[in-house]
Amino acid sequence: MPTPSATPPRNAAPRRLIAVVVLVPVLAALALWAFAWPATRTAPRDLPLGVAGPAAATAQVEKQLNRHEGAFELHRYADEAAARDAIEDRTVYGAIVVTAQGPELLTASAASPVVAQTLQRAVTEQAAATGTQAKTVDVVPAPEKDPRGAALTSSVLPLALAGIAAGMLVTLLGLRGLRAVTALIGAAALVGLAAAAIAHSWLGILTGDWWAEAGALGLATLAVSGGVAGLAALIGPAGSGIVAAVVMLFGNPFSGASSAPQLLPEPAGAIGQWLPPGAGATLLRSVSYFDGAAATGPALTLTWWAALGLGAVLLGNALKARTKTGEPAPERELATIG
Secondary structure (H helix, E strand, O other): OOOHHHOOOOOHHHHHHHHHHHHHHHHHHHHHHHHHHHHHOOOOOOEEEEEEOOHHHHHHHHHHHHOOOOOEEEEEEOOHHHHHHHHHOOOOOEEEEEEOOEEEEEEOOOOOHHHHHHHHHHHHHHHHHOOOOOEEEEOOOOOOOOOOOHHHHHOHHHHHHHHHHHHHHHHHOOOOHHHHHHHHHHHHHHHHHHHHHHHHHHOOOOOOOHHHHHHHHHHHHHHHHHHHHHHHHHHOOHHHHHHHHHHHHHHOOOOOOOOOHHHOOOOHHHHHHOOHHHHHHHHHHHHHHOOOOOOHHHHHHHHHHHHHHHHHHHHHHHHHHHHHHHOOOOOOOOOOOO
């Protein structure tokens, strides 16, 4: 016979109905804003750009670029060789080299096809205004099988979903402590291997060191799954939803994977690089196309996410074990003898 406390209150159903009716539109509006706002405000913002050549010759070029206030962060180099090195080190996205024959634009479509096209269009228009013709050289080209970077961009969402799924499964299956940590690391490692096999060996959209790419893909997955499972271990199943919402609603649209962080409105570009999707995309470009140049920052970001998440899993298990140990033992009723 059910106790009176087990009967739900009569006003619970209307409250739940109102919660669903209000919450769904709010989430839809938030998702639409998060994805549409950066896309409609795409423009260069402190975009690192090099200028190479004699100071007297580059002064006019710098003056014209500075007219676009806040658009470019100019880096000056002595010659074309220094500018090429800066592009290969991912210090700048491109460089304008002033020569006797006219301006020469150095780009790196592997870093961002959108940025390369933006720079090419701007320099071409500028050269046409002065009656000259600009030459364009792609120093680090995008792979032939993914010239627009669409395939690499498409890998961001599956990795995020894989991490969310792994973290939620560990939580739902009741894995705790070292077992949960082992499951998360093992799942992320297998995701990295499978993703590298597909993207590198089969599709050919990644062209760097195979094992470095697998490590980057696995670390990006572990950063998400560790965060999902870690917060769930600390505050309960709601923690999984919080991390998943942050990754999906902010991490993906703010990642800059389809363009560049410097093309997104502030502070979206900066926030995106502190979240696993943005850091993962930047790390993958570095290890795949630039021999690991500028990979330290995003690798540390993902490592911190993974370490804090796995640490939270262990801490949550320890806190629950301590709580159970501290509970008083139930009193036993004395049985009547005879």
